[in-house]
């Protein structure tokens with residue numbers, strides 16, 4: 001019997017491979033979704049694509065699944081990072097979830113002068129990215145990086161990567177992106193308090209940075225993240 005259940009596991013997937021379940025996964029599959037031995041469900045691990053697997057053992061504290069066949073190859077997103085200043089917890093969760101759904105390859109919390117929530121639980125944000133991938137059918141899960149100060153991020157900036165610097169002080173994004181062209185990119189979204197003048201000056205001095213506007217109204221940071229991801233994907237991405 002086939003089920004629509006789709007689960008992320010951090011274990012290798014391959015023909016005949018056995019996947020041993022952790023307690024919480026067993027609880028979800030056999031306690032909540034009440035899957036029985038012989039049921040077929042989908043697994044992905046962010047590396048080996050999506051696989052049909054069959055329940056071989058079902059228990060309260062564990063279980064085992066056997067890989068039958070790959071149903072979809074790994075589909076990598078474009079080489080796009082979303083860098084954002086953490087805001088209130090629920091809205092930061094929203095930004096991570098939308099970044100995963102909308103095709104970011106990496107998610108970097110950035111601490112700027114006016115960032116108001118320094119404490120970032122990377123493990124919780126990573127779980128949100130996994131849940132978003134499970135829900136949207138993605139076979140790739142973006143990594144949520146440890147928070148980094150803006151100065152450090154710019155000092156270590158990788159050669160060849162462009163930056164869509166969403167500056168609430170500026171003009172239209174589409175043409176800027178098209179002019180700069182495809183390749184590795186990153187989007188930068190500031191905190192509720194915006195960028196400081198010192199940051200704005202530092203960012204504009206970077207040869208790889210392209211300051212863009214997201215329209216005439218000031219958007220909330222979570223709205224801005226979704227808007228910037230949409231603009232980038234439409235101009236240069238895989239939409």
Ligand code: SAM
Pocket residue numbers: 166167168169170188189190191192193194195212213214215216217218219220221224
């Ligand atoms: N406190 C700032 C102000 O009133 O100017 C608003 C900051 S906004 C809440 C958070 C971030 O979203 C900004 O730092 C910027 O990265 C992005 N953002 C919001 N609206 C934007 C716009 N119209 N153009 C470009 N970026 C925008």
